[in-house]
Amino acid sequence: MNALEARIDELLAVPPYSLSPEEREPAFLALLKDELEYACNRSAAYRNYVRHWPIDPRAAPSVADLPYLPVSLLKADPPFALVDPHAIKKILTSSSTTGQVPSRIALDSPTSRRMSKAVIAIAQDFLGEQRRPYLVADVPSSVAQGPAMGARGAAIQGLMPFASQLTYCMNPDDDGNLRLDRDKLLEFAKAHRDAPVLVYGFTYILWQYLVKPLLAESISLEMPNVHVLHSGGWKRLQDEAVDKASFNSGVAQVFGCAADRVIDFYGMVENVGVIYPDCAEGNKHVPAFADVIVRDPLTLEPVGDGKRGMVQVCSVLPTSFPGHLLLTEDVAEIVALDGCRCGRRGTAFRFVGRVPKAEMRGCGNIIRRRELAR
């Protein structure tokens, strides 16, 4: 295990977007194979899955041939872990919508440490190393102290290393709904008007509770050196017919900054430590310690430039749960397998949306068993 950890750390130490796919693949593939073997030794169930994979992982010529797990398999409770229960330090939960079962991700200390290092490495590439005042468009209770943490909390905490000072600008009202603390926000803006500042919020929360009300009153916070990061998906905004361009423009207007300082990042708690911020070209990039494969739903083969398909995330970071190779229910488009004009090496892609839910129809679809209907 120590040797494995050392190799993970080695890859984690590489500047995240410095390697071409050819330079990265051999070490990445070898490490993933060894991690798979480690995971198989830790879990008989996982071993059974890998054993039945149509391609022998040891002989797999590429990362795309290795056995991937559908991300929904991480919804198990207790969480699907590769470590003993006493070694689990934190359980991350995904932000599932009402009625859905959230993913539960078991983190031990080493995985947790690597997760923090990875987020810092990625964010530094976009923000620089400097610490700065950090404004969070959320309530403090989102980062609950305890063994469980949600996706919002994980994202807020992941950016803490960039903070010189932390300010939350939302409060819960009597019904537990979010409410903007306008005085606190304006005070923060006044105090840090010309300074480099970091702002983070879930996409919908940022829009609904901060940007939309201030836009309606034509208020500008006049913070030209701000970086506004947001994540969490677009579904609710799409329902309100807010597209990315209008979102960026609205946020930029409220903060008084250029629209290219508004950075959307894609991430999921199951893909611990890996976030995918938009570059200046509007693309998302894969760091050296991870990969993204986009698969054609008809063949499950990886697609090439300009093609869409189902997203598989790959990462060498986790050792506490089998999250190395996960087939998600997201759809993305490969922009280029290398050579984005922003200068970052490796795969560049764009997030498209979710795989549409299966429509229950037809005479062979039993929704509930007959005895329950009686």
Next chain:
Amino acid sequence: MTDLIRNADSPEDITSAAAELRRIVETASITLNQSLEVFEAWGLALGQSDTADLPGVPFLRLWLRRNTLEPIITKELGPGALNGDWMEDGRARLKAYPVGIVGHWPAGNIEIQPLLSMTCALLGGNACLVRIPTELSDVTSQLIAKLIQSDRQGILTSRIYLLSFDHERLDLHRAMAQSVDGAMIWGGEEAVSTIRSLPFPPWARLAVFGPRISVAAMDAACWSDPATREALCRRIARDVWQFDQQACSSPQVLFLEKKNGESTSDFVQALWTAFEAENRAHPREAIEGALTSAICQARANWLLKNETNSAVFPATPDWTILVGHGSEIPQPTQGKTLTVLEVPDLLAALARLDGNVQTLGLAVADPEKEIAIASLAASRGIDRIVPLGRMHVFGAPWDGVDLLRIMVRIVRHLRPVDGEHGRSA
């Protein structure tokens, strides 16, 4: 939308179409022989290269043959029905008459279902108002074009009105329901419940073919015999492949009777070979991402939940064989995902089935045992027990219901005895 399927925009579109159908059904009667002639010609036309390979067409052609339909007509409507004769019944005589206009609400997953449903009502002399699900619009147009080509005089086509509208347009569903004298309703639970609750006239006959699944079963003598194994595996593969395993008659599970110590590995290998061959012959041309995702989940779930479970599948989502033990039917995945469950005793396993199961595809070497299994399955709620390879062959009764009789009125003419009505002896 095509010319053959009319887009309905308002309730009036539907009521005026129904009025025209009613005029035709009340003024122009047709004989069963005329209908059978048209069907026979239609079946031949469907064999042309542009339609022969469309999903389900072999079953539709088989159904349209005179040899298939005549016995069903005779059984359900009486021996004289083919010639339009009354059937003697003691002092009375009986004859089938149409109920009038029959509305059809087929499911969106079976390409030939609108036409199968429609033919049942046409054989009763009815006119048909058929809602074509949007996703079946193109294929239905291709198939109905062959009927038009085969029915130059419009004997049957004048009695058919195919229409399309958004499934959420309740006003149009309502207008359709209010216009008909009978309804044949097919599909999933939600669709069936919605259609059933429409304001049909109080006299309307409703035939509901709701959501069900199907299973297959083989006894040890069949699967362990190298002489029969491969042929049986090819038949199961055929049953799994049709309609992408989404039909109510598609097998989701194969119960394999396993006696002490026998290994099923040769059988699984033969099934694998049969699935690969069927996939080469009939490759999937498109798939929804949600189904791919469901297939990947089914594979992983199966192998992770029990370390004694095994599976065979390619790197593609083309097909999946999940192998395990026990008689509990897992939630169907569809998309050519067959769960093979080894059981020590077929009778004990099948005793646990219920009316959710429509069809049991069987391969049992011992005829007495086959009869015992069929009787048990029937008592548990299963409506069709057929040999493997024939699970989708459409025939009457279906879902335990006569297909022609339900959409006709059997008129009884009781003749007066001597002395009645003043008649003298």
